[in-house]
Amino acid sequence: MQKQETLTKNQKIILDLIEKSDQPLKAYSILFDVKKKGINAPLQVYRALKKLVKIGKIHKIESRNAFIACKNSKCQIAKATVFSICESCEDVTEIHDHKLSEHLRDFKDNKGMKYSKYNLEFFGICKKCV
Amino acid sequence: MQKQETLTKNQKIILDLIEKSDQPLKAYSILFDVKKKGINAPLQVYRALKKLVKIGKIHKIESRNAFIACKNSKCQIAKATVFSICESCEDVTEIHDHKLSEHLRDFKDNKGMKYSKYNLEFFGICKKCV
DNA sequence: AACGCTGTGTAATAATATAACATATTTAAG
DNA sequence: CTTAAATATGTTATATTATTACACAGCGTT
Numbered sequence: 465m466q467k468q469e470t471l472t473k474n475q476k477i478i479l480d481l482i483e484k485s486d487q488p489l490k491a492y493s494i495l496f497d498v499k500k501k502g503i504n505a506p507l508q509v510y511r512a513l514k515k516l517v518k519i520g521k522i523h524k525i526e527s528r529n530a531f532i533a534c535k536n537s538k539c540q541i542a543k544a545t546v547f548s549i550c551e552s553c554e555d556v557t558e559i560h561d562h563k564l565s566e567h568l569r570d571f572k573d574n575k576g577m578k579y580s581k582y583n584l585e586f587f588g589i590c591k592k593c594v
Numbered sequence: 595m596q597k598q599e600t601l602t603k604n605q606k607i608i609l610d611l612i613e614k615s616d617q618p619l620k621a622y623s624i625l626f627d628v629k630k631k632g633i634n635a636p637l638q639v640y641r642a643l644k645k646l647v648k649i650g651k652i653h654k655i656e657s658r659n660a661f662i663a664c665k666n667s668k669c670q671i672a673k674a675t676v677f678s679i680c681e682s683c684e685d686v687t688e689i690h691d692h693k694l695s696e697h698l699r700d701f702k703d704n705k706g707m708k709y710s711k712y713n714l715e716f717f718g719i720c721k722k723c724v
Numbered sequence: 725a726a727c728g729c730t731g732t733g734t735a736a737t738a739a740t741a742t743a744a745c746a747t748a749t750t751t752a753a754g
Numbered sequence: 755c756t757t758a759a760a761t762a763t764g765t766t767a768t769a770t771t772a773t774t775a776c777a778c779a780g781c782g783t784t
Contacts, residue, residue, distance in 0.1 A: 472749095472762065491740070505765065510741065515762090526656040527713065529740065529771095548703055551711075559703050567697055571716070573678055573689050581681075581717040583657065586701070588709040602731065621771065635734065640772065645731095659740095659771065725784100732779070740771065748763065754756090 471515075477501050478512040479533070482522050488530030488556050525549070525556055527585050536560055543581040544569065552593035559586070601645075607631050608642040609663070612652050618660030618686050655679070655686055657715050666690055673711040674699065680720035689716070 471479065477498055482489055495509045503509065513531055516522045522531045523545045532547075535558065546559040546568075568582055601609065607628055612619055625639045633639065643661055646652045652661045653675045662677075665688065676689040676698075698712055 474763080506741070507743090507766095508764070511762075526715070548705075548707055548709070550707075557703075557705075561701070561703065564697070564701060567694070568714075571691070571694060573687075573691065573716075575678075575687075575721065577678055577680075577716075577718055577720055579678070579716040579718040582714060583717075584698075584712060584714040585656070586703075586707075586709040587711040587713075588707055590707055591705065604732080636772070637774095638733075641731075727783080729781085729783100730779100731781100732777100734776090736774085736776105738771100738773065740769100742769065743767085745765090745767105746763100748761100750759100750761075752757105752759085754758095 472512075474503060474508055475512045475515055477503065478509060479516055479521055482516075482531055483533040485533075487554075488525050488528060488532040490528075490530045494531075523547075523558070525585065526583060527587075528554070528556070530556075532556060532558065534558065545582070546584045546586070548586050548588070548590075550590035550593055551587050552589050555590055555592075602642075604633060604638055605642045605645055607633065608639060609646055609651055612646075612661055613663040615663075617684075618655050618658060618662040620658075620660045624661075653677075653688070655715065656713060657717075658684070658686070660686075662686060662688065664688065675712070676714040676716070678716045678718070678720075680723055681717050682719050682723035685720055685722075 478494060481494060481497055491506065491509050491513060494513075495503065495506055498509070513522070513524075517524055517531070520534060520543075522533050524531055525547060527549070544565060546561065546564065548557045548559050549555070568584065571579065571582075608624060611624060611627055621636065621639050621643060624643075625633065625636055628639070643652070643654075647654055647661070650664060650673075652663050654661055655677060657679070674695060676691065676694065678687045678689050679685070698714065701709065701712075
């Protein structure tokens, strides 16, 4: 399992930025923010994001095309993610629910397909926005 | 609840196309296919897709930016979707599992947020690709 | 008839993401 | 140590996905 120490310069810069935000960041907003650090092209951002997703440091919120840091130290691989998304303020929170995770991990469809990964996004209106 | 009969010409053309495919179609591939029917611009496709998603006739596969018809007559609103996606051949199947649906429908996070919708995508390797 | 709502058609552009190429750095094996 | 493989970099160009803005049409309501 790859540790943060082994991340490259670009990967560190981008992970730092995402970790400082408690909300998902979009690739081109990241690009804008890291230009002062010498990262000039979209591809440099996307390459770092791809790696960070792969090692589980960040997750992609598929319905929003945005990236958020994973705060769960156990979650070292991006294979099982659950998010809560407010459709009004767009606030995103990662959900860790043992029972739900168990249920999803053990889920088998009727074709017997084995799943190595899942992504679940819940949508609603958060307390602040009600 | 809106019935298919009330769909407009563009909406019908695009729904027909998606229903004929058992796999998700991308917006620009749809555009290409319906040009012969007089639909010329991306926006015409996206507008129809938006409506069809809203009334539950089709679903968007968020991780693939593609659209698939909903074969479940009960599923008239795009509020609760579960898909199986093969990461090798990209085959996508909608999953209807009563127990899982129940579990997800009843899920409440520890902040007491109420969810009106969810989207779950399972990833793995299908039987053909193993 | 005037309004609100929904849809249409068109042009332009924004936002998201990858291909292709040349080069550098790190890692592991011989 | 050196060679090969794997991974990362920097840059340019381009592909793909999606929306804004504007003018107007059709329909049901009041």
